[in-house]
Amino acid sequence: MKYYILFGPPGAGKGTQATSLRENYHLCHLSTGELLRGEIAAGTPLGLEAKALIDAGNLVPDAVVEGMIESKFNTVKDVEGFLLDGFPRTTAQAEALEGMLQRRGEKVTGVISIMIPDAMIKDRIRHRATIEGRADDAKDEVIEKRIATYHAKTEPLIDFYKARGQYHEVDGTGTIPEVAARLAALMAKLS
Ligand code: AP5
Ligand code: MG
Secondary structure (H helix, E strand, O other), rough: OEEEEOOOOOOOOOHHHHHHHHHOOEEEEEEEEHHHHHHHHOHHHHHHHHHHHHHOOOOOOOOHHHHHHHHHHHOOOOOOOEEEEOOOOOHHHHHHHHHHHHHHOOOOOOEEEHHHHHHHHHHHHHHHHHHHHHHHHHHHHHHHHHHHHHHHHOOOOHHHHHHOOOEEEEOOOOOOOHHHHHHHHHHHHHO
């Protein structure tokens, strides 16, 4: 099984690019953000706990997302691998993922990082706010908080995965097809 991590700041284009990667490589796309929004929409206790944190631009507890991911690893069949989008997001989550994969005799195939500057993050998220209506896209201060959370808690994973020789980055600026072409070239090297 392949285990790809689609990495990058909020609004970098992870969800956008995941669609073709999922189809071209027969992967299960697992976005922890989408899974959490599903729990909120269904009104589950987990969703209720997560909503306040997400709406304020904070992360939900590590154990919550780790449990979601492991349960998918245990139940999803008939795919050639997983495309993790928005997970791991803290060093503790990255270590938990290593443990989960070790127990399965597997390891991370590669981290695919889509990188854009902070100013572009804001533009893209403000644009998406007019289309998708995500609560965490609606307020500038929440967007700022998500960017700050990314720099403080998630960016250290770049060095974590560089140290393991698993980190690969593409330029996320330019059009959606331009970024897709860069990702396709990278995937050809990884798979
Ligand atoms: P999550 O849903 O993962 O949000 P995020 O990381 O903030 O990322 P986004 O979904 O905002 O961005 P994206 O990279 O997918 O961009 P997209 O393709 O949509 O997480 C939400 C929240 O859940 C977190 O804040 C946290 O609270 C919680 N959470 C999730 N995972 C967690 C975890 N592991 N641990 C703890 N908490 C967790 O693109 C953005 C916009 O730009 C779109 O409108 C798109 O059409 C457009 N666009 C994309 N590419 C281009 C391009 N090349 N040119 C022009 N426009 C483009
Ligand atoms: Mg997304």
